[in-house]
Amino acid sequence: MRRSLLAAVIGLAVATPAAADGVLKIAIGANLNTLDPARTTLGEEYNYDVLVFNGLTRMTPEMKTEPDLAASWEASEDLKAWTFHLRKGVKFHNGRELAADDVVKSFERVLDPATGSSARSNFTMIEKVTAVDPLTVRFDLSYGYSGFADILTDRQVKIVPADHIADLPTAPIGTGPFKFVSYTPGDRLVLARNPDYFEPGLPKLQGVEERIIPDMTVRIAALEAGDIDYVWDLPPEQVDKLKANPKLKVQNAPAASWDGAILNNEIPPFNDVRVRKALHLAISKPDLVKIVLFGYGQPTHSPVLPTDPAFDKSIPITKADPAAARKLLAEAGYPQGVKVPMVLPVGRPVRERLGITIAQLAKPAGFDFDLQRVPYARFTAEISGKAPMYIDGFFQRPNLDTATYPLYYSTGSWNERLWHFKDAKVDELLDKARVTADPEQQKALYMTFQREVAEQVPSYMAYAADFIVAYRADLKDHEVHPMRWVDLRTAYLSN
Numbered sequence: 001m002r003r004s005l006l007a008a009v010i011g012l013a014v015a016t017p018a019a020a021d022g023v024l025k026i027a028i029g030a031n032l033n034t035l036d037p038a039r040t041t042l043g044e045e046y047n048y049d050v051l052v053f054n055g056l057t058r059m060t061p062e063m064k065t066e067p068d069l070a071a072s073w074e075a076s077e078d079l080k081a082w083t084f085h086l087r088k089g090v091k092f093h094n095g096r097e098l099a100a101d102d103v104v105k106s107f108e109r110v111l112d113p114a115t116g117s118s119a120r121s122n123f124t125m126i127e128k129v130t131a132v133d134p135l136t137v138r139f140d141l142s143y144g145y146s147g148f149a150d151i152l153t154d155r156q157v158k159i160v161p162a163d164h165i166a167d168l169p170t171a172p173i174g175t176g177p178f179k180f181v182s183y184t185p186g187d188r189l190v191l192a193r194n195p196d197y198f199e200p201g202l203p204k205l206q207g208v209e210e211r212i213i214p215d216m217t218v219r220i221a222a223l224e225a226g227d228i229d230y231v232w233d234l235p236p237e238q239v240d241k242l243k244a245n246p247k248l249k250v251q252n253a254p255a256a257s258w259d260g261a262i263l264n265n266e267i268p269p270f271n272d273v274r275v276r277k278a279l280h281l282a283i284s285k286p287d288l289v290k291i292v293l294f295g296y297g298q299p300t301h302s303p304v305l306p307t308d309p310a311f312d313k314s315i316p317i318t319k320a321d322p323a324a325a326r327k328l329l330a331e332a333g334y335p336q337g338v339k340v341p342m343v344l345p346v347g348r349p350v351r352e353r354l355g356i357t358i359a360q361l362a363k364p365a366g367f368d369f370d371l372q373r374v375p376y377a378r379f380t381a382e383i384s385g386k387a388p389m390y391i392d393g394f395f396q397r398p399n400l401d402t403a404t405y406p407l408y409y410s411t412g413s414w415n416e417r418l419w420h421f422k423d424a425k426v427d428e429l430l431d432k433a434r435v436t437a438d439p440e441q442q443k444a445l446y447m448t449f450q451r452e453v454a455e456q457v458p459s460y461m462a463y464a465a466d467f468i469v470a471y472r473a474d475l476k477d478h479e480v481h482p483m484r485w486v487d488l489r490t491a492y493l494s495n
Contacts, residue, residue, distance in 0.1 A: 022206035027219040029347035037158040053158030053174035079144030100131035105162035119156035121413040177203040204492035230471040236296040251480040256305035259393035261460035274332040281325040282365030297465040325365035337366030343390035345376040355391040421458035
């Protein structure tokens with residue numbers, strides 16, 4: 001057997017299989033466009049963020065916030081001042097101890113528009129970050145924000161060493177359970193166990209290799225053959241087949257992650273709300289859940305999970321009405337229907353199937369979609385915020401504010417990468433919701449927000465999809481996470 005790169009790095013025997021050497025091989029679908037956690041935007045990059053770095057807090061699979069690099073924290077009575085006390089003795093992968101200055105620099109980078117972090121608009125309430133002492137950091141906010149500790153669990157706000165910022169693109173250093181070894185686009189990301197990780201006895205794996213395999217069929221075949229140990233983001237049509245294999249385990253978690261057709265509100269034809277409404281009338285969302293997700297999800301109208309108390313159940317889930325859709329298209333100036341290019345993401349098979357299904361089901365309503373396929377890794381540079389229509393989605397966020405504000409606020413950091421939606425009333429609702437501490441008042445604001453969005457329909461949000469993974473049955477102590485990242489701190493291979 002050919003000696004693997006990681007085996008060479010950590011000195012393992014040449015012929016040992018992954019189960020013996022404790023190296024977990026994960027199949028992913030796209031290249032990582034960046035190794036700088038503040039700039040990450042893809043699911044594959046988010047997995048890397050969690051494996052190599054830590055935040056001040058972290059989110060459990062039960063969606064509860066718990067300490068990470070911060071051992072504890074407290075907030076002022078008005079929720080405008082938050083003080084975090086760092087763990088003692090935490091080391092970066094180069095051996096230097098974590099200090100408050102690293103936290104200050106990490107957040108200053110996220111807040112700097114020049115960094116280009118998609119998380120920036122989530123943290124604009126931060127007026128100042130101060131190192132009170134070497135192990136204490138204070139955040140002064142422009143308004144009281146009760147969910148501040150929650151949003152510090154997000155993917156892009158990982159703590160990096162202040163003196164090695166320039167190294168992040170090629171030789172990143174974090175505090176996480178695994179250390180960066182190498183990255184070869186089109187091939188693999190190689191990580192090795194961090195022997196100085198601050199949680200005693202963790203991680204248990206000796207390393208992780210993320211193999212880049214764009215074709216899901218090839219990923220599944222490699223898993224079944226034992227060449228790969230773990231398939232991330234498993235398509236739902238594979239669940240029954242892989243569950244029948246005694247050597248494999250399949251896990252799924254309901255999540256607020258959504259997929260849909262992203263409609264550019266600035267250019268024809270979707271700059272006309274009547275065309276956007278016509279698309280909603282063209283297709284039955286429950287049919288999409290059956291056809292695309294095989295039932296592993298729920299139809300939705302917003303990023304609010306249908307099981308969330310703030311989900312507005314009074315808003316009807318659209319069912320197909322082709323005649324009404326054609327009438328709206330005619331009113332918008334398209335009496336013969338409309339032809340639009342639709343970009344599909346190669347490497348995201350569920351989203352590809354969603355696009356194909358939308359194209360087929362919308363034909364009777366007068367929509368003629370020209371399907372164009374582009375590798376998902378190229379979306380950020382070439383497609384996002386530019387194409388008139390493309391298929392994409394958004395992973396679950398720590399709270400309702402981070403799930404809505406960046407997407408729908410006029411200057412939201414994701415809005416410009418998605419639909420370019422602008423509405424003064426929606427802005428006002430989102431501003432009020434993020435500063436409201438009372439849960440019932442906040443719930444009412446988010447319900448009103450959903451009704452406004454349902455009227456404006458900036459985009460076609462199809463469903464909230466379960467997150468599904470498949471892996472070897474001898475991988476133990478691993479739990480699938482609704483945030484769609486792979487936490488391997490406690491996981492180990494049993495033979």
